[in-house]
Structure formats: structure tokens, C-alpha cells
Amino acid sequence: MYALVTGASRGIGRAISLRLAQRGYDLLLVARSEDQLTTLAQEVAQKHKRQARVLALDLAAPGAADTVANWATQQTDQLAILVNNAGYGLWGRFEQLRLAEQQNMLQLNMNLPVALTHALLPALHKAPKAYILNVSSTAAYQAVPSLSLYAASKAFLLSFSRGLRYELKSSNVSVTCLCPGATTTAFADRAGMGAELQATANKVSMTPEAVAEAAVNSLLAGEAEIIPGVLNKVSAGLTSVVPKGIVEKIAAGIYEKYL
Ligand SMILES: NC(=O)c1ccc[n+]([C@@H]2O[C@H](COP(=O)([O-])OP(=O)(O)OC[C@H]3O[C@@H](n4cnc5c(N)ncnc54)[C@H](OP(=O)(O)O)[C@@H]3O)[C@@H](O)[C@H]2O)c1
Numbered sequence: 001m002y003a004l005v006t007g008a009s010r011g012i013g014r015a016i017s018l019r020l021a022q023r024g025y026d027l028l029l030v031a032r033s034e035d036q037l038t039t040l041a042q043e044v045a046q047k048h049k050r051q052a053r054v055l056a057l058d059l060a061a062p063g064a065a066d067t068v069a070n071w072a073t074q075q076t077d078q079l080a081i082l083v084n085n086a087g088y089g090l091w092g093r094f095e096q097l098r099l100a101e102q103q104n105m106l107q108l109n110m111n112l113p114v115a116l117t118h119a120l121l122p123a124l125h126k127a128p129k130a131y132i133l134n135v136s137s138t139a140a141y142q143a144v145p146s147l148s149l150y151a152a153s154k155a156f157l158l159s160f161s162r163g164l165r166y167e168l169k170s171s172n173v174s175v176t177c178l179c180p181g182a183t184t185t186a187f188a189d190r191a192g193m194g195a196e197l198q199a200t201a202n203k204v205s206m207t208p209e210a211v212a213e214a215a216v217n218s219l220l221a222g223e224a225e226i227i228p229g230v231l232n233k234v235s236a237g238l239t240s241v242v243p244k245g246i247v248e249k250i251a252a253g254i255y256e257k258y259l
Pocket of ligand 1: 006007008009010011012013030031032033034036057058059060061085086087088089108135136137138179180181182183184185186187188190
């Protein structure tokens with residue numbers, strides 16, 4: 001059976017791909033960096049004796065979801081897993097960040113997983129048991145000043161995942177939402193976070209491998225939502241009991257401080 005992973009070239013997507021190969025899945029890997037995808041495909045073949053095919057594509061470009069879905073269905077009629085992982089954040093005040101750049105982020109973080117899920121559900125329904133993993137964030141549980149639109153995009157993905165999971169509960173497709181906290185990847189650099197903020201985040205960061213292990217275990221166990229790491233579970237839990245204004249003040253104290 002095959003698993004399709006978006007944003008597989010590095011970070012959490014790469015670690016999830018390796019973990020799925022270890023669990024016996026062949027892979028369809030998508031991101032822009034062809035060299036990194038090819039290197040990963042070679043590692044998958046050598047370490048885990050699984051096949052990996054790659055597609056280098058800008059997933060925020062118009063029509064990307066259809067291109068990926070057509071490619072995937074040409075590669076295999078045995079698709080069993082879709083991992084909607086590709087995504088990024090933009091750090092800064094909404095007013096000061098370029099609108100076009102923010103809209104590109106929304107396209108990748110929200111519209112792409114929606115369109116890809118819609119296009120690939122018919123293929124997933126053909127598998128005896130199928131799984132969708134949507135990679136959200138602990139930012140989904142609260143507003144985060146200076147990451148306002150990013151947090152909103154991840155809240156969207158969490159809500160979409162839970163609703164879709166319920167709609168599909170009598171079918172063969174299980175939907176899981178992964179909500180990691182800070183993880184040591186290129187995320188902070190891509191978001192434009194400064195060195196001081198990155199140093200603060202690094203103190204509590206998990207490795208992508210630890211996140212992927214928790215994610216794949218929960219996915220294949222059919223769980224609804226997974227927050228890897230005790231600290232992340234506790235802080236996400238607190239957002240449901242502490243007044244929103246206080247939660248936002250604490251988040252602003254961490255993220256706005258270095259703007
Ligand atoms: N790291 C964290 O602290 C953290 C915490 C919570 C949630 N997350 C979420 O985890 C997911 C993975 O992020 P990461 O931390 O692993 O960051 P990362 O190291 O920057 O990886 C992002 C992945 O997405 C791909 N990607 C980005 N833009 C793309 C585009 N336009 N078209 C195709 N692929 C694209 C990148 O590949 P190319 O550049 O090769 O295209 C890369 O494979 C994201 O959804 C992120 O929001 C991360």
C-alpha cells in the first residue's frame with residue numbers, strides 16, 4: 001500500500017515518510033526540492049526496502065492539488081494514506097507582512113489540504129483501510145499575536161479534520177490531526193523568526209523524529225488528535241481553562257517580544 005506525503009523533503013514530513021516506510025508503506029513524496037526528495041527516496045529504498053516516487057512541485061501554485069492527485073492515481077491504485085504536511089508560518093504583524101505572501105501561506109496551509117483531500121478521497125475509499133493525517137499545530141488552540149494568520153490557518157485545519165473525521169466515521173477512512181509544538185526544523189527560519197526567538201523555542205523543541213513516531217502511531221491507531229510531548233499537551237490543555245485574554249497575553253509575551 002502507498003502513502004502520499006506533502007512537504008516530504010525535510011523536517012516533520014521527511015521524518016513521517018521514513019517512519020511510514022519503516023511500517024511497510026511505499027511512498028509518493030511531494031515538495032519543491034527535487035534533490036532532497038530524491039535523496040530521501042534512496043534512503044527509503046536502502047534502509048526500509050520500500051519504493052518511493054517523487055514529484056517536485058510548488059504546492060501553492062494554481063491547480064497543484066489536481067496535478068498531485070492525477071500523478072498519484074497514475075502511480076498506484078493502492079493509495080492508503082494521505083499526509084497533508086506541507087505548510088509554513090509567517091512571523092510579524094498582520095499589517096506589516098505583505099498580503100500576497102500571507103495569502104500564499106493560506107493557500108498552502110488550508111486550500112491545498114482541502115482540495116487534495118477532496119480529490120483523493122475516491123482513491124482512499126478503494127483501500128481496505130485508509131488514513132488521512134493533517135499536520136496542524138498547538139497554535140490551533142489559541143490566537144497567537146505576531147503569528148495571527150498562521151494560527152488561524154492551523155485552527156481551520158484542526159476543525160476541518162475533526163468534522164471530516166465524524167462524517168467519515170462509518171467508512172474505511174480514518175482522519176487524524178497532528179498538533180505539534182516547537183520542533184527543530186527549518187520552520188522558524190522560513191517564518192522569519194529572529195535568533196532570540198529561535199533560541200527560546202529551541203529550549204522546548206522536540207525532534208521531528210519524535211514527533212513523527214507519535215504521529216504515525218496515533219494515525220495507525222485511528223486516533224482523532226495527537227499533541228506530541230507532555231509540555232505541549234499541558235500547554236494546549238490550559239488554553240481551554242485559562243481565559244483567552246490571558247492566554248493571548250502570554251503568547252504575545254513570547255512571540256511579540258522580539259519583533
Ligand atoms: N517546526 C515546528 O515548530 C512546527 C510546529 C507545529 C506545526 N508545524 C507544521 O509542520 C509542517 C511541516 O513543517 P516543518 O516544521 O517540517 O517545516 P520545514 O522544515 O520548513 O518543512 C516544510 C516542508 O513543506 C514543504 N513546502 C513548503 N512550501 C512548499 C510549497 N510551496 N510547495 C511544496 N512544498 C512546500 C517544504 O519543501 P520544499 O521547500 O522543498 O518545497 C518542506 O518539505 C507544517 O505544516 C508546519 O506548519 C511545524
